[in-house]
Amino acid sequence: MSTTASPTPPESEGQPEGGAAGPGARPGRLIQNEATTEIPVHLLFRDDPDPVRVPLGPAVVARRQGAGEQPRPHRPAPVRRRPLPQVDPELAEHAARVLPGAAGVLAGACGLTGCLGVTWWAGLLPPLVAEALRLPAYAGAGLGPAQWAAYAGAGALCVAGFGGLARGRAGRAWVLGLFGRYRGTVRRTGLLWINPLVLRRRVDVRLRHWRSEAMPAADPDGMALRVVVLVVWRVRDTARALLGVADHESYLRDCVEAALARVPVEPAGGTRGGVAAAGNALTRLVAQEAAPVGVEVFSVQPVRVEYAPEVAAAMHRRRIAALDARQRASMLGSVVDSVEDTVTRLTMRGLVELDDYERKVLVRDLTVAFCSGRGEPV
Template identity: 85%
Template sequence: MSTTTSHTPPESEGQSDGTAPGAGVRPARLIQNEATTEIPVHLLFRDGPDPVRVPLGPAVVGRRQDTGERPRPRPGRPVPVRRRPLPETDPELAERPARVLPGAAGLFAGACGLTGALVTTWWAGLLPPPAGRAFGLPAYSGSGLGLAHWAAYAGSGLLGAAGFGGLARGRTGRAWVLGLFGRYRGTVRRTGLLWVNPLLPRRRVDVRLRHWRSEAMPAVDPDGMALRVVVLVVWRVRDTARALLGIDDHETYLRECVEAALARVPVEPAGGARGGTTAAGDALTRLVAEETAPVGVEVFSVQPVRVEYAPEVAAAVHRRRIAALDARQRASMLGSVVDSVEDTVTRLTTRGLVELDDYDRKVLVRDLTVAFCSGRGEPV
């Protein structure tokens, strides 16, 4: 009588009643779905001296139906930052020296005008004899004022007014910008007594090296925290024509350029790891100098002199700094304690004073750590 036996695969055993499979090799359970890589579970929680590294290939995760999941956006190519165009003024507007004469020429013209008026008065017979004798003029009885006399008076008056009215004093560090009927005629930088055409309007401008301390301006640190920054700007007017005629107000423009630079450059408080205020000052100086050069203003330095956090975030930043300082102190203390404990245990075992097994070593290390931390006044 023949007997027929059927062989059941090990994978099917124990599946009907929910019990574990019989004797034999236990199959590895896997975490698997349609969008991830297969990872054996026993490798995730393996306890052993040599960790097993599972190489995982890149997986493309797509949106699964009826789950509401969306794929993460892939990082695109970085968009190149285009440099902003610098402001431009009239290319023909540039400083050039104006034509002026020495002050002696104006004095001579004024004296000639006064002399002409005096002679005309004597010629008309209107000069009193005592005054004529004082000026060394002979007595003369004229016939009164006529057309020729009035013409002489007009010429003498114009000559005297032009001579004395064009006198000007040039001072060191100051300049005049001259114009006529809306046209730029030149700049006077000479010093001393000068004669300038009195028909040309003058606009005085300070060309000395100047400094400006700003009020508290808004800024941010490298982490995006709000700041209040006071900057010191050292600057001067390099091109008087562009500074006065090429822009409405060069001082207001400089102030606004500093505010715009603070909005683009993060400012780090002093003592930071990223250069502090020195790095921020160099970046601010470069930006402001590039934007103010086309309008005739030369900037030498833009340096933050006071950096403080805004009132709305000052308390939170202060607490974070205190916590970071406390963490550093604790880490330093713990490192020194561990070194002391290690040195003590090593000396005891090296000199043969004690014989310690693993358990006794752990107890001794624990007791020494507690003792050292208690002696330093820090909690364990």
């Protein structure tokens, strides 16, 4: 007996659209058309914690643009400010090796004594000097090689002892250099002995202030200003201040001028922080730029802010008009409040009964009366 196999039905028969073929199987239905790529439906409803990113083809992007949808704009990369140039890291202040001044005085006195002794040895010391020094009479053999060598040694000791003496004062420092190399900084006070072969450069390390001349600036609206600033600063690193830049004072002036070109300064009485906010911003900016050269800035505060001559007259008229407008608005507000309070009290206490027309007439008359009493035209 032969059996005939029935034809196998297609997978789509007997299954709902988008349904699963079995309890653990995923649907095979796909979303597709002639202009998009194929995206499996089960990828749109995943329960897995890890998201799956489905790349779209160029056709999808073209279809979106054709439908009016604009592509996501690309944000430009933020412009990073170039860092300030750093001074040679070896140029960092450190204490120089010095001796107390007593050592130099002692060495000079020893050298001077040696010179007198060699003169007596050579027989060249005058009798009066010998008697004053209570030296015995001695007839020397004159100047020979030994005497000349002794003279050279004693003279060098005397010159080195007295020539290396220096006086250190409070608020001042010595920057030492030998053959073009930085050898240290001396901040000690009193009598000191410093190697006479080194080059000494004096630096003022006290707290200093500088009042600038009128510098160009701008307010938040871009109007030209003339600003005078007061800068409080001091030299913190003497090596970088003297050797890291040609002139640290000129460098500080240039930093202040550059900061004024970038920070808007609002005249007094403004609504955006005024001079105090501009002073804080200037202080931060100038301190950051002056730190690499060993200059410490404590404060940069505008002390006089005025408009440039070419716009001073126009800005003066503008400020007068704004002040007058504020005054009129304040006066009108007070008049309206007074009229409202008067009408409300008269009505609530039953003193008058007013319809709409009479109320309007009363409000007008009270407004005219109050404005006339304040000396302002209606």
